[in-house]
Amino acid sequence: EADIYQTPRYLVIGTGKKITLECSQTMGHDKMYWYQQDPGMELHLIHYSYGVNSTEKGDLSSESTVSRIRTEHFPLTLESARPSHTSQYLCASSSDRGNVDTQYFGPGTRLTVL
């Protein structure tokens, strides 16, 4: 069973605010990911990390930033939120242990920027 947590689950904020979406996993996975899910359900990879102090941008350009200071923690930050950032954000983690690199997802954060 996957143990990956995201907070908050829902967030409504005004334009221009700085926000941080939290993601933590207790499985010791080395790889972590952030996806943005649009209203049409399609998933877009926006950031990923192979380990501590490693971060890369994904396929979809995003104004957000991430950090990976601890293995279990992969927060995503928006310095100045805009209505175009309104979306569902999903965090995932994976490991090569057991040979198949399977991604496990958190419950998501639904962000609304007014």
Next chain:
Amino acid sequence: GDSVTQMEGPVTLSEEAFLTINCTYTATGYPSLFWYVQYPGEGLQLLLKATKADDKGSNKGFEATYRKETTSFHLEKGSVQVSDSAVYFCALRGTYSGAGSYQLTFGKGTKLSVIP
């Protein structure tokens, strides 16, 4: 590059009907294949997976067989329930090719509604 194509929804079925959601892929080498399910208001959950040709993944009455000759991984269930109403995503993980090799390529999702 890698790609996944799954049948477009939404799909509406009556309870106890047979379900098939088609998924085909394009990839080099021998990718691992996955089906994820997303219930309303939640994240994605791994439903089943297959790592090599002819493998059959199964879970909760759902099955999918990795068919390399047709590059397909269709999801099936013999008798759906109302509780199966969700969005289903087909995904592949390509074989190692350097940076980015750990990324999943997702289909666009198929919304299933099961009515009593």
